[in-house]
Amino acid sequence: xxxxxxxxxxxxxxxxxxxxxxxxxxxxxxxxxxxxxxxxxxxxxxxxxxxxxxxxxxxxxxxxxxxxxxxxxxxxxxxxxxxxxxxxxxxxxxxxxxxxxxxxxxxxxxxxxxxxxxxxxxxxxxxxxxxxxxxxxxxxxxxxxxxxxxxxxxxxxxxxxxxxxxxxxxxxxxxxxxxxxxxxxxxxxxxxxxxxxxxxxxxxxxxxxxxxxxxxxxxxxxxxxxxxxxxxxxxxxxxxxxxxxxxxxxxxxxxxxxxxxxxxxxxxxxxxxxxxxxxxxxxxxxxxxxxxxxxxxxxxxxxxxxxxxxxxxxxxxxxxxxxxxxxxxxxxxxxxxxxxxxxxxxxxxxxxxxxxxxxxxxxxxxxxxxxxxxxxxxxxxxxxxxxxxxxxxxxxxxxxxxxxxxxxxxxxxxxxxxxxxxxxxxxxxxxxxxxxxxxxxxxxxxxxxxxxxxxxxxxxxxxxxx
Ligand SMILES: C[S@@+](CC[C@H](N)C(=O)[O-])C[C@H]1O[C@@H](n2cnc3c(N)ncnc32)[C@H](O)[C@@H]1O
Numbered sequence: 304x305x306x307x308x309x310x311x312x313x314x315x316x317x318x319x320x321x322x323x324x325x326x327x328x329x330x331x332x333x334x335x336x337x338x339x340x341x342x343x344x345x346x347x348x349x350x351x352x353x354x355x356x357x358x359x360x361x362x363x364x365x366x367x368x369x370x371x372x373x374x375x376x377x378x379x380x381x382x383x384x385x386x387x388x389x390x391x392x393x394x395x396x397x398x399x400x401x402x403x404x405x406x407x408x409x410x411x412x413x414x415x416x417x418x419x420x421x422x423x424x425x426x427x428x429x430x431x432x433x434x435x436x437x438x439x440x441x442x443x444x445x446x447x448x449x450x451x452x453x454x455x456x457x458x459x460x461x462x463x464x465x466x467x468x469x470x471x472x473x474x475x476x477x478x479x480x481x482x483x484x485x486x487x488x489x490x491x492x493x494x495x496x497x498x499x500x501x502x503x504x505x506x507x508x509x510x511x512x513x514x515x516x517x518x519x520x521x522x523x524x525x526x527x528x529x530x531x532x533x534x535x536x537x538x539x540x541x542x543x544x545x546x547x548x549x550x551x552x553x554x555x556x557x558x559x560x561x562x563x564x565x566x567x568x569x570x571x572x573x574x575x576x577x578x579x580x581x582x583x584x585x586x587x588x589x590x591x592x593x594x595x596x597x598x599x600x601x602x603x604x605x606x607x608x609x610x611x612x613x614x615x616x617x618x619x620x621x622x623x624x625x626x627x628x629x630x631x632x633x634x635x636x637x638x639x640x641x642x643x644x645x646x647x648x649x650x651x652x653x654x655x656x657x658x659x660x661x662x663x664x665x666x667x668x669x670x671x672x673x674x675x676x677x678x679x680x681x682x683x684x685x686x687x688x689x690x691x692x693x694x695x696x697x698x699x700x701x702x703x704x705x706x707x708x709x710x711x712x713x714x715x716x717x718x719x720x721x722x723x724x725x726x727x728x729x730x731x732x733x734x735x736x737x738x739x740x741x742x743x744x745x746x747x748x749x750x751x752x753x754x755x756x757x758x759x760x761x762x763x764x765x766x767x768x769x
Contacts, residue, residue, distance in 0.1 A: 305365050307353060308345045316410050317351040318460030319467065321401040325355045328394035332387055334361060335395050337376055351402060384680055403460050407443050407450065444760050448540055455739065457535065458713045469535035473593045474564050475585075494524045496636045533558060533628055537676065537711065537739070538565040541626055543670035545741060546571055547753055549602065550623030555611040555663045556644075558588040562626060564593050567604040574618055578643050580608040610642045611659040615666070622666050625673035629656065632680045632690060649688060657697045664701035670745035670753055673703055676711065678737040685729060691738050700741045707741035 315709070328335070334356070338349025346353055356363070366374060370578075370681055381388045409418070443450040449462070456462065498519055502510040512520065538561060546552060552566050563586060566573035577583055583606045585747025608619040630637065630645040632652055637645050644652050667673060675698070679690045695705055713735055722733030743750075 305344050305363075307340055307363060308343075309350050310346045312408055312412070313346075313350045314405055315351065315402045316405045316461060317354075317402050318464045320460065320464070321398065322351060322355060323396050324394070324401060325351050325376060326359065328391070328398055329355055329359055329361065332391040333378070333380070334392055335376075335391055337366075337374060337611065340365075351398075367604075401460070405444070420692045448543065448759050451544070453708065454710050454712060455540070457534060457536070458712060458714050465536045465539075466534060469539070469565065470532075472564075472568075473589070474532075474535060474561055475559075475589050492716035495519055498522065498524055533561040533676075535561050535565050538626070539560050539569065541739070542566060542569055542624070543570055543757065543759075545626075545674055545754075546624040547671070548755055550671075551621070552624045552626050553614075553618065553622035553663055553666055554625070554627045555584070555614050555659050556627045556629045557606055558582065558628065559594075560589040562628075563606060564590055565602040567594055567601040571624075572602045573604045574622070575604075575606045576609055576611045576614055576617055577606065578608070578610055578640055579638055583608045605609070609665070612642070612655055614659060615662045618666065620666075621668050622663075623668055623671050625663050625667055625675075627663075627674075628676040629659075629694075631678050632688060634678075634680045649682070653693055653697075656693075658702070660694075660697040661701045664698065664703055664744065667703075667744050670749040671743075673698065673742040673744065675740045675742075676737055677740060678734070681731075691740070694740060698740070703711045703742035703744045704747075705740065706743040706747075707739075709741065711737045711739050713737065 328607050329352070336349070336352075339347040341347055353363075368374060378391075383389070409423075444461070449455065457466075488496055495515070499510065499515055502515065502518060542552065542565065549570055549572065551572045551574065552562075554562055554573065554575040557563065557577045559582065563573045564574050569592070575586070577581075583730075586606050594601055594604070607617050611617070630643075630652075632649055633645050633647075635645060637643050640646065642655075647655065664673065675694055677691055677694050679687045682688055699705065715735060723732065725731050
């Protein structure tokens with residue numbers, strides 16, 4: 304058999320979802336279209352299919368052609384009426400839909416301006432044809448995990464694949480947030496929380512989860528399904544880009560276990576503070592499970608229960624990076640505790656929020672970054688509170704400088720169902736993004752000497768200690 308080789312510079316990215324479908328199609332429908340190789344047997348088209356066919360042990364027949372005839376593959380086992388024919392037609396189209404272009408690989412080989420004839424949307428090359436540095440370490444994506452631009456698009460296949468890999472390690476960030484209503488209705492919008500209080504006032508006891516859902520359904524109050532989990536890929540990127548090697552991370556609103564576990568697995572030391580003791584206990588439990596199961600030399604991870612307004616008294620020592628995702632005012636209510644920022648009116652919220660930011664920044668070493676993931680929220684009238692600017696003000700008043708602003712594009716999820724009615728009634732557009740604000744303390748000229756040169760092109764994701 305000829306020695307066929309994969310194209311090392313393939314313009315397609317085949318994510319896990321895409322590869323799974325190719326295998327499914329090969330198994331259920333048999334082989335479809337041919338692949339194309341050049342004279343040296345390097346694949347021109349069909350890298351994904353060849354890879355999967357190899358794994359499944361499917362043999363390859365080579366038919367030589369000088370490109371002047373079209374080769375039709377006649378499937379003698381399928382007739383026009385067969386169910387399998389329909390399935391193969393569907394699979395053939397669907398598998399090519401699900402792969403994406405590696406735009407930076409294309410930009411390395413072509414002048415972007417010439418690609419319009421090939422029906423490319425030039426916007427996709429938002430990096431304007433920038434090619435990797437002369438060092439030739441591969442595309443920007445493989446060098447920096449994702450291209451270092453001001454949009455983090457979490458909806459793309461490679462982001463989602465990486466997220467699945469992280470979560471498959473067993474991170475269960477939502478564990479400390481009770482689904483049952485004991486003393487908090489975690490991750491639910493304020494109206495659900497108000498509904499719980501209304502029932503409690505009427506009956507004198509907390510409703511069961513089912514009773515509450517029933518009440519909300521009757522009163523047209525939307526209940527969020529499942530709880531949000533902080534994105535581990537976002538953690539990974541922020542730590543790797545904005546922390547020094549083995550640097551200490553301080554997180555004044557730690558929430559779930561994700562930020563701590565990802566930090567430890569990447570060799571950083573993490574200290575998180577959160578008001579809710581049940582969350583902290585769940586975080587330790589999850590960290591024990593995940594970090595013990597995996598072998599390797601991890602950084603340390605510790606969580607403290609407490610009000611971060613006193614973070615100066617709760618946490619000893621200094622930090623090399625601040626990384627957190629605060630409550631977005633009362634968008635999600637975390638507990639009944641009056642010290643919980645999500646329970647406060649916006650003015651009190653801002654006062655406490657600014658104190659926590661100032662005290663955390665006092666703990667940050669000179670020449671270091673702080674990263675806050677935030678999203679603006681609307682007041683009761685529907686106007687934006689300008690929470691993103693309020694966050695920027697708080698950091699600037701604490702002596703830091705705004706260094707990068709990144710838009711985090713979220714999966715659309717249930718937004719698609721809500722946005723139509725909302726827009727029609729009020730002209731409010733559905734919010735599909737959050738803001739990743741990156742601040743810097745000190746002299747920016749020191750960044751080059753303090754922060755490692757990054758290159759993840761040889762990095763093996765399965766070995767987190769690389
Ligand atoms: C936005 S959440 C973090 C959610 C994040 N997306 C996650 O799951 O990792 C903010 C956290 O701030 C905590 N919090 C609220 N007020 C606090 C305070 N005064 N001190 C410390 N933590 C507080 C809440 O308990 C909640 O877990």
